[in-house]
Amino acid sequence: MDAEPRRRGHDLSRVDPRHLDLLRELADRGSVTAVAEATHRTPSAVSQQLRTAQRELGGIPLVEPHGRGVRLTEAGLLLADGGRDLARAVAQVQARWDEYLGSASGTVRMAALPSAATILLPGVLDRLTDTAVHLECIDVDIAESEYSGMVADHDIVVGHSFTGPVPAGAGHLVTAALLREPLDIAMRADHALAAKARVTARDVVRHEWYGVPLGYPFDDLRIAVETAAGTPVRVVQRLRDNRLIEALVAASDRVAVLPRYSTTPGAGLTLRPVHGMDAARWIVAILRPDRAERLAVRTVLDALRAAARDVVG
């Protein structure tokens, strides 16, 4: 037929997948330089792409100066959202293609909290041995608020959440609750309290504690115990590394709050739940929506879930 120019009239402001992807990346990473690094280009190249995108979209400003860097305007954010949708759609097609070629393959990059990895990684790697999926996992010790920064460079981020199965600040991200891990009181195996199946708040405030630095989420259980017992807890040291705390607890009469599954029992250490408190942390996986579509990523996610079921079962 009359194969003419696709669109007549003011054909300015046509969206282009390439530009949408750029804006999505900028929304995720926050600066031109960061986008340039992530995409293996110079900042200048990225800046030029932004300029042409802006020109082709009718001259509406997409970014505006903000401090030393830039930030997306309302229009830019709108298109960045569209870029997210598009990335997800592409990833879906990629997943179907992978399935067609014969199941999952490729490398999945994961970042996990050390304590979470301790619980889950053995089971996950075991399940992946017979597949063509290569898991590349690094352990990172970061706060809940930093997860969103990690998902840009990793397919799966495994962290924890103390407020519920969905961590804070998971704006455009996909989250999958893997495991609810209760927080217990740890003590020496031959500790006086170890004789009881469950300890009370009143029991534990009588002993000195190894705690975590103020503001750390584990500290919430201490505060709850103080409230229930009506007495402040005597914290003699504030430390972060759980293995270190385990060693200290095993060598003294002092107690500490430790997560149930990631604390190795038997090494002279005993865990006891606190009666009436159901403090716990959620081990969660956080993913970018497009990454979550990849078949290999979904395979790893399934392995994580299965490994988590093994832990509670």
Add this chain to the structure above:
Amino acid sequence: MDAEPRRRGHDLSRVDPRHLDLLRELADRGSVTAVAEATHRTPSAVSQQLRTAQRELGGIPLVEPHGRGVRLTEAGLLLADGGRDLARAVAQVQARWDEYLGSASGTVRMAALPSAATILLPGVLDRLTDTAVHLECIDVDIAESEYSGMVADHDIVVGHSFTGPVPAGAGHLVTAALLREPLDIAMRADHALAAKARVTARDVVRHEWYGVPLGYPFDDLRIAVETAAGTPVRVVQRLRDNRLIEALVAASDRVAVLPRYSTTPGAGLTLRPVHGMDAARWIVAILRPDRAERLAVRTVLDALRAAARDVVG
């Protein structure tokens, strides 16, 4: 962070929106040359793009020779489907962008059956006068099976269907039922039968008919009448153009099957429904899923629906 190659290992077979779009176009149009014309390139360029797509996707054949041309393999069809999804996603973003910029604008290209356009186009154009949408409508007289060929070059195809509100062969297409138009018996205004509010099958077989060529959908009513009356209908002429038939009917005692709304009454012509027969044609709009997302297209579609409501009301 370690902004490294996005994907390690055999990173072949990564899908690219550009390639998906090419395969979608090829699935829609069927030949390299047709795609080249539609996208304003030479066949050679399209062929080269296909080759690089195939190479980047791991060397899996996407097209195979078939007769003088090519046809998509199973793998190619799979990716073409993905291209459809992607086109729809892009169009959705475009629609949101258009909304952000301030409602619909641009040109919408429509193809419509003359009889359907007669009913609807006046109302549609009326509704679009105050908008920035420019409707470019051509009238085409094509069979139901050819609609799918038209949607590649037009945003909206308005046709009819006799089997129901969804025409045959609407594989990957979006369809919107606009109007159910009953088929009546037309006769001279002072015809003997015109005295009755409704005629019966037995009534109409007594008179000679102007019919349509054998196999035309309107002919179904004739067959139904014959079945009901147990007598064959005497068809004296087989013609296609409804205006011509109207003129002939108005000038004789003969009757004909004509659609209710697109037949201009009053010009010495009267329409009467056939008792017990609910023969009708559906006026339907057919669109490609991605085109259906465009705001301007949706505006025209809404105008079509509104105009259709006016007709029945």
Add this chain to the structure above:
DNA sequence: GCGTCCATGAAGGCAACCTACAAGGAAGTG
């Protein structure tokens, strides 16, 4: 068997994209 139609290939041009380099603005620091 010849003409026609369609797809593919090689060679070369052109435009888009990127790099390198330089400049300017905004925060933090002494």
Add this chain to the structure above:
DNA sequence: CACTTCCTTGTAGGTTGCCTTCATGGACGC
């Protein structure tokens, strides 16, 4: 307030990728 640092933007020039031109070869129909 001067200085440093960090981030972005602009210009000039090189490289790559995509497209066109021209030519070749296969498949169908007369």
